[in-house]
Amino acid sequence: MKEKFVIRGGKALRGSVSVGGAKNAAVAILPATILAEDVCTIENLPRIDDVLILLNILQQMGAKVSLDEEGTATIDTTGVRRTDGKINLAKRLRASYYFVGALLGRFSDAAIYLPGGCAIGRRPIDLHIKGLSALGANVHIENGLLMAKAEELVGKDVYLDQVSVGATINIMLAAAKAQGTTTIVNAAKEPHVVDVANFLNCMGAKVKGAGTDIIKVRGVEKLHGCSYSVIPDQIEAGTLMIAAAATRGDVTVQNVIPTHMDALTAKLLEMGVEVEEGDDSLRVRCTKRPRRVSIKTLPYPGFPTDLQQPATVLLSTAEGTSVIVENIFESRFKHIDEIRRMGANVTIDDRVAVVEGVEKLTGAPVRASDLRAGAALIVAGLMADGVTEITNIKYIDRGYDHIEKKLIALGADISRVPDEEPEDDEELHFDFSK
Numbered sequence: 082m083k084e085k086f087v088i089r090g091g092k093a094l095r096g097s098v099s100v101g102g103a104k105n106a107a108v109a110i111l112p113a114t115i116l117a118e119d120v121c122t123i124e125n126l127p128r129i130d131d132v133l134i135l136l137n138i139l140q141q142m143g144a145k146v147s148l149d150e151e152g153t154a155t156i157d158t159t160g161v162r163r164t165d166g167k168i169n170l171a172k173r174l175r176a177s178y179y180f181v182g183a184l185l186g187r188f189s190d191a192a193i194y195l196p197g198g199c200a201i202g203r204r205p206i207d208l209h210i211k212g213l214s215a216l217g218a219n220v221h222i223e224n225g226l227l228m229a230k231a232e233e234l235v236g237k238d239v240y241l242d243q244v245s246v247g248a249t250i251n252i253m254l255a256a257a258k259a260q261g262t263t264t265i266v267n268a269a270k271e272p273h274v275v276d277v278a279n280f281l282n283c284m285g286a287k288v289k290g291a292g293t294d295i296i297k298v299r300g301v302e303k304l305h306g307c308s309y310s311v312i313p314d315q316i317e318a319g320t321l322m323i324a325a326a327a328t329r330g331d332v333t334v335q336n337v338i339p340t341h342m343d344a345l346t347a348k349l350l351e352m353g354v355e356v357e358e359g360d361d362s363l364r365v366r367c368t369k370r371p372r373r374v375s376i377k378t379l380p381y382p383g384f385p386t387d388l389q390q391p392a393t394v395l396l397s398t399a400e401g402t403s404v405i406v407e408n409i410f411e412s413r414f415k416h417i418d419e420i421r422r423m424g425a426n427v428t429i430d431d432r433v434a435v436v437e438g439v440e441k442l443t444g445a446p447v448r449a450s451d452l453r454a455g456a457a458l459i460v461a462g463l464m465a466d467g468v469t470e471i472t473n474i475k476y477i478d479r480g481y482d483h484i485e486k487k488l489i490a491l492g493a494d495i496s497r498v499p500d501e502e503p504e505d506d507e508e509l510h511f512d513f514s515k
């Protein structure tokens with residue numbers, strides 16, 4: 082059943098909230114369990130649609146899977162078989178491309194439908210193909226399937242022309258059991274890349290340098306099962322920090338790794354928002370209208386593109402004119418049309434958004450076009466006067482584990498209700514007879 086969020090805005094968020102496991106680490110760690118041919122216990126998984134879909138795909142490939150309420154999954158990949166890749170669910174998310182690296186490492190033979198994921202601009206996979214081919218795989222696309230086969234995988238040097246999270250992780254997966262050493266140059270340094278490397282090492286792999294731009298993977302014969310806990314979600318943490326500032330609230334975001342949040346913390350401080358760092362928490366307090374800032378999205382440790390959309394919303398009521406440059410994905414401004422309905426004053430020129438701060442936003446019916454656009458609209462609804470209805474929230478459920486429950490605990494007035502409106506493309510039946 083379709084659902085929507087109804088938010089009565091204008092309430093300052095107050096209290097403490099705990100962040101769940103990182104989506105972008107979890108969605109790589111789950112396919113990586115295939116490399117072990119053994120039992121892995123993965124703790125701190127967020128109960129989000131992307132995770133549930135990946136667990137189901139693993140099951141369809143022959144793994145035995147269980148998941149408890151706390152987000153601990155036990156995955157026995159002993160029975161995973163080679164696959165023709167025709168698993169429809171794989172088209173529903175981006176991370177299904179990690180099955181190629183993992184299956185290639187296990188069977189030297191992989192196939193999976195080309196990935197889906199958020200429509201935020203061009204999302205080519207040429208660097209994945211370049212890296213896997215360098216290791217000796219014959220990679221091609223046929224009937225919508227991404228297929229890779231190798232006589233033998235052999236470690237090589239791979240230079241990434243552009244920093245890519247997905248390509249870095251996929252090459253690490255394929256290299257973990259290859260002959261010899263693979264060196265990834267210009268690797269992504271995101272916390273989730275480091276988390277996947279740590280998980281591979283926990284299974285017996287030899288990955289060094291994750292978190293720097295040169296990663297070395299010395300292939301080993303065999304990997305084994307292990308117990309591993311996923312790191313906290315940098316983007317959920319950031320969304321909550323932004324929501325705290327946007328509502329002029331006072332929120333302690335717990336279970337975070339503060340250094341992962343440095344780029345956002347720096348921008349909040351520049352806006353005049355107070356941020357107090359604890360060992361594994363960040364307290365965000367905002368008592369006055371934030372000041373304008375400029376933001377450029379960049380690979381880690383730069384400002385994350387996944388937080389650009391909520392940050393733009395926060396700046397829509399800041400004092401002065403902010404400039405946002407989106408360097409990673411060219412179509413990541415779709416939330417702006419929606420916040421204009423709420424009174425925001427933003428102009429877009431290609432990858433640059435110029436945000437003239439207004440006094441306040443007012444509630445309106447809006448639609449989530451993608452995951453972080455949806456999160457941004459929640460922030461907008463929380464800070465606006467009046468009622469905001471957000472439809473198409475299936476995107477938000479891909480990446481946030483019942484975010485409304487966490488917000489309600491902080492004092493927000495937000496509810497998830499059935500959405501009776503027909504889809505835009507649903508056939509309409511009007512009856513104009515008397």
Ligand SMILES: CC(=O)N[C@H]1[C@@H](OP(=O)(O)OP(=O)(O)OC[C@H]2O[C@@H](n3ccc(=O)[nH]c3=O)[C@H](O)[C@@H]2O)O[C@H](CO)[C@@H](O)[C@@H]1O
Pocket residue numbers: 105108175176203204205206207208209210243244245246247248269386387408409410
């Ligand atoms: C599941 C997952 O982890 N998703 C994240 C991952 O997406 P994803 O792994 O898809 O993003 P990448 O880091 O690969 O993309 C970065 C840039 O590289 C380009 N590129 C990428 C691969 C390629 O083969 N060729 C190429 O040109 C992309 O178009 C983009 O401009 O990192 C993005 C950037 O931090 C985040 O927004 C996503 O939330």
Ligand SMILES: C=C(OP(=O)(O)O)C(=O)O
Pocket residue numbers: 104105174175176197198199201387452453480
């Ligand atoms: C873009 C995102 O996800 P995906 O890469 O899975 O589409 C995201 O998490 O913001």
